[in-house]
Amino acid sequence: MPGKYDLSQYMAARKKRTILSAAIIFALVPLTIYAGIRFLGDRKYLLMSLLIILETMVPFVLVFESRKPQARELVILAVLCALAVASRAAFAAVPHFKPMLAIVMLTGIAFGPEAGFLCGAISGFTSNFIFGQGPWTPWQMFAYGIGGLLAGLFAMWGILKKAPKGWKDVIILAVFGFFGILLVVGPLLDTSTFFTVATSYDAASVLAVYLAGVPVNCVHGAAVALTMLLFGKPLLERLQRIQIKYGMMEP
Numbered sequence: 001m002p003g004k005y006d007l008s009q010y011m012a013a014r015k016k017r018t019i020l021s022a023a024i025i026f027a028l029v030p031l032t033i034y035a036g037i038r039f040l041g042d043r044k045y046l047l048m049s050l051l052i053i054l055e056t057m058v059p060f061v062l063v064f065e066s067r068k069p070q071a072r073e074l075v076i077l078a079v080l081c082a083l084a085v086a087s088r089a090a091f092a093a094v095p096h097f098k099p100m101l102a103i104v105m106l107t108g109i110a111f112g113p114e115a116g117f118l119c120g121a122i123s124g125f126t127s128n129f130i131f132g133q134g135p136w137t138p139w140q141m142f143a144y145g146i147g148g149l150l151a152g153l154f155a156m157w158g159i160l161k162k163a164p165k166g167w168k169d170v171i172i173l174a175v176f177g178f179f180g181i182l183l184v185v186g187p188l189l190d191t192s193t194f195f196t197v198a199t200s201y202d203a204a205s206v207l208a209v210y211l212a213g214v215p216v217n218c219v220h221g222a223a224v225a226l227t228m229l230l231f232g233k234p235l236l237e238r239l240q241r242i243q244i245k246y247g248m249m250e251p
Contacts (some may be wrong), residue, residue: 021059021114025149025164028055033138036197042148048138049125056121056145059114076242077115080107087227089130096219100127101147101185101226102177104233108152109173110239111159116148147185151176163240164233173232177224186217 029052036048077093084103091097104123108116124141128134154160161169190213194206 017158018057021062024055024058025117025145029142029145033142036135036138038134042053045135045137046133049133049141051066051123052121052138053140056118057215060118062114063126076118077107077111081119081122081126084119085127085130088123088127091223092131096216097223098220099223099227101144101181101220102224102232104144104230105151105177105180105224105228106147106235106239108148108150109155109162110236110243113149113152113156116152118148119148120144120148135196136192139187139196143185143192146188147180150180150184162236164236170229171231174228177228179220181221182217183222184214186220187211189240190217224241 032048032055034049037043038049060092079102084100084107087103088100089099089101100123101120104116104120106121121141121144124144125137128137128140151160155162155178158174164170164173187210190210193213194209
């Protein structure tokens with residue numbers, strides 16, 4: 001963290017980084033998805049997925065500002081992505097019960113919104129080598145990334161605690177996880193369903209897709225909330241110790 005004498009410079013650099021990261025995440029990534037649909041007919045989804053990964057690496061690299069990322073920082077992020085993928089694969093037999101977003105959100109809380117978005121995008125892409133790649137993959141990468149990004153932002157604003165001290169903080173984590181899926185990540189995935197499955201694009205079709213997604217999103221949200229309740233506090237405590245010990249990825 002910066003000292004008191006360079007705090008203003010740090011905050012100015014952080015503001016510029018946030019603006020550029022937001023432009024990439026909320027403009028460039030959706031534009032990539034749109035271009036794939038509009039010009040490639042959803043047939044080059046692997047190319048689109050790789051482009052999204054490259055785009056989401058830019059905000060993550062900006063976190064390090066004037067220094068290069070250390071190998072241990074990348075290893076920790078890779079381990080968290082692998083854990084997220086494993087948590088999705090472990091419950092493959094349970095329809096719609098996917099704890100993966102809990103790991104993605106905890107990554108964002110611990111290491112910042114850029115790391116959360118990158119973890120979500122990579123986990124979505126990698127896990128689909130198990131569950132199947134398709135035109136839905138870029139949408140899932142974006143939706144999962146947004147989940148990690150929002151968790152990181154809520155932690156920066158002090159709403160979510162990087163070091164939960166009691167059940168109140170843990171319950172807030174769980175509530176955020178449930179409604180983050182129900183209100184943000186789930187509807188984004190439903191939008192993917194609409195564009196990749198729907199045969200007509202009228203209001204009735206839109207309503208049908210989003211209403212059909214509500215129970216699915218509730219189950220998904222419950223999986224994330226339960227994971228937050230059981231593992232949120234111990235995992236965040238361990239990640240914070242690692243971050244303090246090595247000075248890793250200060251958001």
